[in-house]
Amino acid sequence: xxxxxxxxxxxxGQQVLNGIDYxxxxxxxxxxxxxxxxxxxxxxxxxxxxxxxxKGTIVYDGKPYxxxxxxxxxxxxxxxxxxxxxxxxFDSMNxxxxxxxxxxxxxxxxxxxMLKRVHEVLERVNLDGTxxxxxxxxxxxxxxxxxxxxxxxxxxxxxxxDEPNSGLDxxxxxxxxxxxxxxxxxxxxxxxxxxxxxxxVLEIGERIAFLKDGVLAWKGTKDEIFKxxxxxxxxxxxSSNLFQQVREAQQKEK
Amino acid sequence: xxxxxxxxxxxxxxxxVFGRMxxxxxxxxxxLKEINDLIMGSMGIVAFLSFFxxxxxxxxxxxxxxxxxxxxxxVAYAARQSVILEFAPTFIxxxxxxxxxSFITSSIGSMRVTEQIDALEVMGINSKNYLIxxxxxxxxxxxxxxxxxxxxxxxxAYFAAVVGGFxxxxxxxxxxxxxxxxxxxxxxxxxxxxxxxxxxTVPAYHGYYMKGGAxxxxxxxTTSFVWTSVVLxxxxxxxxxxxxx
Numbered sequence: 001x002x003x004x005x006x007x008x009x010x011x012x013g014q015q016v017l018n019g020i021d022y023x024x025x026x027x028x029x030x031x032x033x034x035x036x037x038x039x040x041x042x043x044x045x046x047x048x049x050x051x052x053x054x055k056g057t058i059v060y061d062g063k064p065y066x067x068x069x070x071x072x073x074x075x076x077x078x079x080x081x082x083x084x085x086x087x088x089x090f091d092s093m094n095x096x097x098x099x100x101x102x103x104x105x106x107x108x109x110x111x112x113x114m115l116k117r118v119h120e121v122l123e124r125v126n127l128d129g130t131x132x133x134x135x136x137x138x139x140x141x142x143x144x145x146x147x148x149x150x151x152x153x154x155x156x157x158x159x160x161x162d163e164p165n166s167g168l169d170x171x172x173x174x175x176x177x178x179x180x181x182x183x184x185x186x187x188x189x190x191x192x193x194x195x196x197x198x199x200x201v202l203e204i205g206e207r208i209a210f211l212k213d214g215v216l217a218w219k220g221t222k223d224e225i226f227k228x229x230x231x232x233x234x235x236x237x238x239s240s241n242l243f244q245q246v247r248e249a250q251q252k253e254k
Numbered sequence: 255x256x257x258x259x260x261x262x263x264x265x266x267x268x269x270x271v272f273g274r275m276x277x278x279x280x281x282x283x284x285x286l287k288e289i290n291d292l293i294m295g296s297m298g299i300v301a302f303l304s305f306f307x308x309x310x311x312x313x314x315x316x317x318x319x320x321x322x323x324x325x326x327x328x329v330a331y332a333a334r335q336s337v338i339l340e341f342a343p344t345f346i347x348x349x350x351x352x353x354x355x356s357f358i359t360s361s362i363g364s365m366r367v368t369e370q371i372d373a374l375e376v377m378g379i380n381s382k383n384y385l386i387x388x389x390x391x392x393x394x395x396x397x398x399x400x401x402x403x404x405x406x407x408x409x410x411a412y413f414a415a416v417v418g419g420f421x422x423x424x425x426x427x428x429x430x431x432x433x434x435x436x437x438x439x440x441x442x443x444x445x446x447x448x449x450x451x452x453x454x455t456v457p458a459y460h461g462y463y464m465k466g467g468a469x470x471x472x473x474x475x476t477t478s479f480v481w482t483s484v485v486l487x488x489x490x491x492x493x494x495x496x497x498x499x
Contacts, residue, residue, distance in 0.1 A: 048376055050372070050375060050376070073378075074378040075378075076378075077376065077377060077378030078377070078378055080376060080377075082373065082376040082377075084369045084372065084373060085369070086368055086369055088368060088369040088370050088372065088373040089370075090365075090370055090373075091364070091365075091368075091370070101377075102377060104277075104279075104280060105276075105277060105280060105377065105379060106377075106378075160376075
């Protein structure tokens with residue numbers, strides 16, 4: 001569980017996050033949604049420890065990040081898995097080496113054990129048999145799945161995903177969404193996922209935080225988001241023609 | 255002000271490079287890979303250039319020795335001095351700034367653009383140490399490249415001068431041994447070590463701190479070549495002033 005308390009962050013006098021309070025629950029997919037520039041990425045980077053908050057605390061399973069020593073911060077990072085927007089696979093390594101990388105860096109396992117774990121996770125993301133391929137030789141969707149495999153290979157307690165299905169076709173995006181949700185439930189991970197994609201909200205939005213201008217404007221679940229009367233949320237949700245049509249159809253039925 | 259900021263940032267980067275170390279077993283394989291990419295991969299062009307530069311120096315010197323009072327042995331003497339003192343260490347380093355420097359900047363720059371450096375940081379890895387330290391260690395073998403360059407430069411001069419009929423083999427060998435000062439080699443290798451450090455770190459700085467996309471990676475590689483050359487030339491001047499004057 002990650003608790004964010006009264007979080008403020010700004011750059012060059014411009015406030016990006018304005019006093020955010022929110023709890024990301026364990027074993028659930030916690031989505032952060034909002035328009036571009038609403039502060040989602042800065043929020044995520046604060047949680048990852050890449051940005052130091054100006055004010056406020058981030059508490060990881062009961063322990064505030066600010067109280068962590070350098071060594072404890074490094075240990076915490078080993079418990080984090082991160083799925084970047086573009087996958088961020090290492091170009092110079094093949095799929096197997098990419099997935100093995102965190103094990104090689106942080107464990108003292110024998111190569112045989114590492115390979116066994118790598119094949120386990122590759123099989124889990126339906127990529128068994130692609131270990132010797134280079135990232136440039138596989139599709140965008142496969143790259144994302146390799147990135148997921150790399151993120152979970154070290155059995156993280158926290159999984160962060162930055163727009164995991166950007167640039168993917170709807171079918172592949174759904175596969176990625178479902179995979180993230182299944183892994184979250186199977187491994188009891190605290191998953192935090194940034195997205196613009198309303199399909200993702202529908203698929204896996206167990207808990208949703210809506211950011212607007214650096215403020216937590218709304219929070220709820222995927223069922224609640226389509227019922228809310230909150231203007232900021234409805235503006236965002238129904239900005240897509242598809243959802244607008246669904247809403248109009250629902251209103252006609254009523 | 256921007257220059258001062260960049261200089262400060264460069265030294266902070268160096269502090270980070272020698273900060274928290276990457277696991278030694280991983281570091282070992284990275285160093286070997288860098289030696290292969292940076293050093294072994296440059297041997298062909300260095301050998302080719304050195305041989306022909308030596309040859310041209312010998313021909314130019316021979317063609318300009320019109321006074322019969324000047325001994326023919328001067329051809330080898332001039333070739334030796336120019337190859338050891340400047341052509342091998344400095345000229346080859348400028349070429350390496352283009353080849354190795356651009357490679358370092360663009361490879362680190364692409365990693366920045368595609369969030370691979372962020373991925374390392376998120377995992378709790380000291381990305382500066384992981385990416386730049388192996389390059390610095392690999393470049394410690396750079397003096398071997400320069401030694402080979404010196405040998406091939408003088409060999410090229412020998413072939414051009416002797417096969418070209420400007421001097422006899424004996425005259426060339428005599429000239430080569432004439433008034434040899436061993437400290438000149440020490441000076442050349444001191445320069446080479448400094449150049450090796452510059453060749454590894456200045457392009458790495460330009461790649462590591464670049465911002466933008468693919469186009470900016472290309473721009474960073476060009477800027478890196480310009481600045482690496484400038485730093486090499488200024489360092490060359492300072493070292494020569496300190497050690498030889």
